[in-house]
Amino acid sequence: MAKTTILKTSLEVLYYSGASQALRPIFGGLGAIFMLHHVRPGGGHQMGFAPNSGLEVTPEFLDSVISFVKLRGYDFVSLDEAVQRIRGSNPEKKPFVVFTLDDAYRDNLVHARPVFRKHHCPFTIFACSAIQDGTCELWWRGLEAVIAGNTKVRAEIGSLKARFDTVSDMQKKAAWLQLYWPVRQLEQKQQRIWIKEFCDTNRVNLRAICRAEAMTWDELREISSDPLCTIGAHTINHYAVAQLSEADATYELVESGRRIAAELGKVPKYFAYPYGDAASASSRDFKLAADAGYEAAVTTRKGLIFSGHKDHLTALPRLSLSGGFQKLRYVDVLLSGSAFALWNGFRQLNVA
Numbered sequence: 001m002a003k004t005t006i007l008k009t010s011l012e013v014l015y016y017s018g019a020s021q022a023l024r025p026i027f028g029g030l031g032a033i034f035m036l037h038h039v040r041p042g043g044g045h046q047m048g049f050a051p052n053s054g055l056e057v058t059p060e061f062l063d064s065v066i067s068f069v070k071l072r073g074y075d076f077v078s079l080d081e082a083v084q085r086i087r088g089s090n091p092e093k094k095p096f097v098v099f100t101l102d103d104a105y106r107d108n109l110v111h112a113r114p115v116f117r118k119h120h121c122p123f124t125i126f127a128c129s130a131i132q133d134g135t136c137e138l139w140w141r142g143l144e145a146v147i148a149g150n151t152k153v154r155a156e157i158g159s160l161k162a163r164f165d166t167v168s169d170m171q172k173k174a175a176w177l178q179l180y181w182p183v184r185q186l187e188q189k190q191q192r193i194w195i196k197e198f199c200d201t202n203r204v205n206l207r208a209i210c211r212a213e214a215m216t217w218d219e220l221r222e223i224s225s226d227p228l229c230t231i232g233a234h235t236i237n238h239y240a241v242a243q244l245s246e247a248d249a250t251y252e253l254v255e256s257g258r259r260i261a262a263e264l265g266k267v268p269k270y271f272a273y274p275y276g277d278a279a280s281a282s283s284r285d286f287k288l289a290a291d292a293g294y295e296a297a298v299t300t301r302k303g304l305i306f307s308g309h310k311d312h313l314t315a316l317p318r319l320s321l322s323g324g325f326q327k328l329r330y331v332d333v334l335l336s337g338s339a340f341a342l343w344n345g346f347r348q349l350n351v352a
């Protein structure tokens with residue numbers, strides 16, 4: 001059984017058995033930080049070969065999540081307010097939710113902001129300098145574009161030499177599954193050289209993909225002028241910082257903050273680690289983020305926020321509202337904390 005199928009099955013069981021409601025007081029914690037990337041019509045529901053659809057939700061789904069958590073009695077708060085609550089962890093207060101969006105895609109401005117404004121809901125966008133410059137190699141998009149646009153694909157990654165027929169959607173998916181992790185796990189700078197060559201060979205314009213997807217700095221200035229919006233940093237080059245030397249990781253952390261301060265006139269207080277899983281953001285990086293002056297930083301480790309996180313503010317977990325989990329009952333179970341308790345072996349903190 002695929003991993004997502006197992007995760008979804010456990011969510012269904014927890015929901016329909018009523019266990020999630022029973023366990024909410026024990027595992028519900030102080031609140032949750034939601035993670036989004038793209039918000040756009042069709043998001044996550046494309047048919048056929050759409051391997052990155054897990055990064056997308058529809059504006060309607062975002063709207064329904066906000067209405068739902070409001071009904072459940074959660075406070076929508078800014079990251080500033082959330083951090084204050086974690087520091088003080090006032091048990092009298094209602095649980096909170098924070099909405100965060102990584103990479104600063106244009107659809108955040110076009111499709112997500114109207115929904116947040118409708119509900120007067122604060123949100124944080126983590127901007128990545130090279131993405132806003134329109135020069136970042138969004139390798140997962142380039143890989144998708146090459147496979148989508150060709151009926152045969154050749155790839156050489158280290159010792160892997162592969163040729164794929166990519167006529168049908170099923171063949172395209174198979175090629176994607178074979179290539180995604182080998183590319184993701186390449187040394188970070190090598191990965192960008194590889195994807196540039198791969199896209200050039202297959203006549204895919206990687207820069208054009210970035211420019212089409214990303215907010216420009218002007219657009220980021222526009223959205224950041226909204227009082228509901230907080231801008232955080234997300235590195236210069238969207239590298240997995242744990243894979244870099246300490247000097248290179250420090251550069252990515254510090255310079256991305258400086259660049260945002262120079263562009264927007266405001267020093268960012270928060271940071272999100274690209275990819276954000278344990279292999280991409282390690283305990284060394286949690287310390288580097290604090291040393292770089294960030295008050296808090298978010299990972300993609302799965303979990304809710306507990307008072308114990310006050311000592312680990314640069315290693316906060318998040319709850320992904322990804323395409324694959326676009327059902328309110330999943331959100332309900334995830335917010336109860338029961339699923340994370342199960343997946344994390346009943347640990348509240350996963351910060352090592």
Ligand SMILES: [Zn+2]
Nearest residue numbers: 102103274275
């Ligand atoms: Zn990112």
